[in-house]
Amino acid sequence: MQQYASLFRRLRPGSGRSSPARLALAVAVALATLSVACASPAPAADHAAAERGYRGVMLPAPVEKPATVLTTTSGEPYDLRERTRGQVTLLFFGYANCPDVCPVHMANIATVLQRMPYDQVQRVTVVFVTVDPERDTPEKLRPWLDRFDPRFVALTGDTATLNAAQRELGVSPAVREEVGGASGYAMAHAAQVYAFTRDGLAHIVYPFGTRQADWAHDLPRLVEEGWGATPAASSRSGSTPDGSTPAVEGGGTGAVVTGGGR
Amino acid sequence: MNAVQWWCSARGVSWEWKWQPYPGVWLFVAVLAGIYWWLARRGGEPEEGRESRAMHSGRAVAAVLGIVSLWLTLDWPVGTMGAGYLAGVHAIQFVMLAMVVPPLLLLGIRPAALERLAAHRGWLGFVRLVTTPLLAMVLFTAAMVITHVPRVVDRLMASQPGSFVLDMAWLLSGLVFWWPLMVRVPRRARFVPPLRMVYLFFGTLAHVFIAMWLLLSPFPVYATYELAPPFPFPGLDPLIDQQVAGGVMLLVGSPLVLVAISIIFFRWLGTGEERPRTGPGTSSTGSTPTSAAAIGGGASAG
Numbered sequence: 001m002q003q004y005a006s007l008f009r010r011l012r013p014g015s016g017r018s019s020p021a022r023l024a025l026a027v028a029v030a031l032a033t034l035s036v037a038c039a040s041p042a043p044a045a046d047h048a049a050a051e052r053g054y055r056g057v058m059l060p061a062p063v064e065k066p067a068t069v070l071t072t073t074s075g076e077p078y079d080l081r082e083r084t085r086g087q088v089t090l091l092f093f094g095y096a097n098c099p100d101v102c103p104v105h106m107a108n109i110a111t112v113l114q115r116m117p118y119d120q121v122q123r124v125t126v127v128f129v130t131v132d133p134e135r136d137t138p139e140k141l142r143p144w145l146d147r148f149d150p151r152f153v154a155l156t157g158d159t160a161t162l163n164a165a166q167r168e169l170g171v172s173p174a175v176r177e178e179v180g181g182a183s184g185y186a187m188a189h190a191a192q193v194y195a196f197t198r199d200g201l202a203h204i205v206y207p208f209g210t211r212q213a214d215w216a217h218d219l220p221r222l223v224e225e226g227w228g229a230t231p232a233a234s235s236r237s238g239s240t241p242d243g244s245t246p247a248v249e250g251g252g253t254g255a256v257v258t259g260g261g262r
Numbered sequence: 263m264n265a266v267q268w269w270c271s272a273r274g275v276s277w278e279w280k281w282q283p284y285p286g287v288w289l290f291v292a293v294l295a296g297i298y299w300w301l302a303r304r305g306g307e308p309e310e311g312r313e314s315r316a317m318h319s320g321r322a323v324a325a326v327l328g329i330v331s332l333w334l335t336l337d338w339p340v341g342t343m344g345a346g347y348l349a350g351v352h353a354i355q356f357v358m359l360a361m362v363v364p365p366l367l368l369l370g371i372r373p374a375a376l377e378r379l380a381a382h383r384g385w386l387g388f389v390r391l392v393t394t395p396l397l398a399m400v401l402f403t404a405a406m407v408i409t410h411v412p413r414v415v416d417r418l419m420a421s422q423p424g425s426f427v428l429d430m431a432w433l434l435s436g437l438v439f440w441w442p443l444m445v446r447v448p449r450r451a452r453f454v455p456p457l458r459m460v461y462l463f464f465g466t467l468a469h470v471f472i473a474m475w476l477l478l479s480p481f482p483v484y485a486t487y488e489l490a491p492p493f494p495f496p497g498l499d500p501l502i503d504q505q506v507a508g509g510v511m512l513l514v515g516s517p518l519v520l521v522a523i524s525i526i527f528f529r530w531l532g533t534g535e536e537r538p539r540t541g542p543g544t545s546s547t548g549s550t551p552t553s554a555a556a557i558g559g560g561a562s563a564g
Contacts, residue, residue, distance in 0.1 A: 099276035100491040107492065107499060115480075211488060212500070213481040 049204055053221060055214040056195060056204035062227075063194065063202045065089065066168040070129060070155035073138035078155055080127065080165075081200065087125045088222045089196040090206075093166055093174060093189050095132035096144040101191050101208045102128075103148075109193070110148040112215040120223045126152045131162060131174035131189045169194060169202075199228030270336065271425035272346030276491040282338050286426065291333040294367075298325045301375040318372075325370025332363045336429060345425050348498075349476075349487040350506035356432055357515045360406070361466075364436035365522075368444035376447045390448045393441040395457070399465040405435035406468045412483045419486045439465055443522070455530035459523045466519045469511055476508030 048058035069079045080091075090109060094102035106128065113121050128145055130136035133156045136144075145154045157165075163173035174189035191208040195218075204222075206214070267273075268286030302322070334340060335358040344351040379385055392398070408414055409431050418424030442450060443458055453461075475483075482488035482500040493503075 100274065103492050104489055108488070111499060111501065209485070209489060211481065211485060216481065 053225075054204055054218050056206045056210070056218055057192075058204055059202060063169055065091070065196050065200050065202070066165040068157075068161060068165040068168070070157040070161065070165070073142040073154045073156070075138070078153070080155075083153075084125050084127065084196070085200070086198050087196075088123055088198065088219070088226060090124065090126045091129070091169075091194040091196060091202070092127070092192075093129050093131050093162075093171075095130050095174075095187050095189070096136050096141055097132065097183060098187070098189075099183075105193055105206075105208065105210075106145070106148040106152065108210065108212045108215055110152070112212055112219060113149060113151075115216065116220060120220055123223045124219065127155060128152055129155045129157075129162065129165065131166075132176075132187050133157065133159065133162065166190065195222055195226075197222055197226035197228045201227060203227050267422055269422040269426045269429075270338070270341035270345035271422045272419045272486050272490065274346070274491065277343075277347050277493050279339075282342060284337055284341065286422070287333070287336045287341065291329060291336070294332070295329050298329065298370060301372055304374065321370050321372060323370075324366045328363050328366030328370055331358055331366060332433070335359060335363065343493070345419060346486065347490050347493045348506075349482075349484060349500075349503050350510055352487075353476075353507035353510040354514075355429070356409075357510060357518070359429060359432035360402075360436040360439075360469075361515055361518050363433065364440040365444055368437065368440055371445065376445065380447050386448060389441070392438055393445075393448075395442045395450070395453055395461050398438045398442055399461060402435045402439035402465055403468045405431045406472065410472045412485070416485045443526075455526050458526050462519055462523050462526070466515070469515055473508045473511035473515070476504050476511070478508075479504065 046054075046057040049056050052058070065081050065084070067081055069077050072078050092102070092105060094105070096102070106126075109126055113124065113126070116124075126149065128141075130141055136156060138154075138156070141154045141156065145152045156162075166173045169190075171190040174187045177186050177188050178184075179186045192205040193210070194202040195204050195206060196202045203226075204218075206218075266283055266285070268284060270284055270287070302325075335355050340351060340355065344355040379389065392401075409418075409428055415428070418428045442453060443462065479501075482504050484504070487503060488500040490500075498506075
């Protein structure tokens with residue numbers, strides 16, 4: 001900044017003939033410098049994921065799809081592993097009363113899916129599992145999810161089953177938090193979307209903050225090139241994908257939100 | 263639940279139609295109104311031959327409109343929505359703070375205040391330098407571009423001081439940009455109407471490109487709005503909201519510029535203003551007792 005100070009001293013009124021052009025140039029350079037200094041660094045990309053060309057966060061070890069049977073909003077049993085076998089499956093635990101994280105995730109995924117080629121979309125299943133079965137009745141959950149995409153699968157179950165499914169993923173089961181007011185209570189739940197590839201494993205998760213551009217970048221890759229897309233790739237099932245530095249500790253528990261803030 | 267904020271910023275909480283106080287906004291607007299009131303008191307009644315009573319009233323109306331517009335733009339609900347929920351409302355704030363409020367505030371300055379400014383060599387020198395058209399144009403353009411860079415916006419909007427800086431950047435750069443067009447202190451004899459039109463056109467060109475960029479981007483560019491708790495307005499997803507923002511900048515901002523250019527053009531045609539007065543004697547250094555003028559200079563009392 002020293003050079004700018006001296007430049008401004010030389011150009012200030014009364015210190016001789018100032019040149020607006022020179023001052024304009026100096027101001028432009030100073031502002032450009034300021035903007036660079038002001039700009040936050042790019043979000044820390046996950047190196048392991050970035051090395052593979054993904055923008056999500058690589059899990060230290062792949063996580064198996066929960067072996068659970070939940071219930072659809074039409075009351076039918078839904079065997080998660082069986083019904084999503086061979087599909088890229090985006091699994092998220094949330095609740096319809098969630099004010100921020102859940103609707104933002106669902107909206108962003110839905111928007112990106114709408115723009116992907118039909119044949120790729122057919123190979124993606126989005127599964128939303130409620131962590132608030134008490135309020136998320138089928139009559140409430142289905143219309144809520146339809147606002148984003150009617151193809152999204154909405155699942156519910158009893159609390160024990162839901163908790164077991166979350167534990168299988170390595171995350172703490174959602175807990176109820178009293179917040180008062182009209183909403184009554186919020187649910188503290190994991191904020192990341194698990195992306196299961198065709199090998200039935202989640203190698204990458206997408207925390208809250210994942211942008212539409214990130215989904216648009218990664219989803220076609222997960223469909224076309226993701227683990228399990230080729231026999232060679234699927235043979236790695238059950239092992240750390242590339243032995244690179246783990247990015248998420250503790251099995252990718254990631255951020256836990258209460259639905260009250262970011 | 264909602265702690266009092268002094269300035270609107272993105273908070274990441276769900277929108278609710280519940281009034282919130284912003285003491286910083288009130289203080290800022292009150293100080294500005296106080297300054298105008300003080301200047302008006304010191305200016306006294308309009309004198310015969312100096313400025314007509316109608317012009318005098320017009321300036322008062324412009325000042326009041328400018329201050330009220332500023333207040334409405336910064337306070338709840340517009341300020342709150344624009345800071346953390348809707349890019350479209352943020353764009354309205356931009357148009358107001360950079361394109362509407364500054365000319366109104368400048369038009370509302372009394373001639374007597376400008377005469378006092380002209381008599382103060384230090385202030386006059388500063389104003390002359392900062393409002394040199396080339397520099398003013400660079401400042402305004404730079405402010406526009408920098409305050410629309412996604413990383414800068416997302417970072418600034420997340421805090422009250424940052425949000426304040428963003429709003430002030432628009433307002434102050436707008437005042438600097440509009441000053442040479444609206445105020446004749448210091449007098450710039452060579453800044454003739456054709457140059458003023460060119461100045462307006464090129465000075466506001468950046469916002470056309472920014473608007474087009476917002477309109478044509480395939481994804482939301484600002485995390486602040488993309489990841490904000492959804493605003494309860496059916497069908498308004500972040501991308502549509504961003505396109506609304508681009509549309510506001512293009513369809514509201516650009517016509518304002520065209521109107522301003524038209525005023526300059528027709529005043530120039532109608533009065534022949536500036537042309538007979540470009541002799542060496544008019545290249546004033548500011549000591550000429552002159553006053554504010556509307557765009558195009560038709561209202562100059564100097």
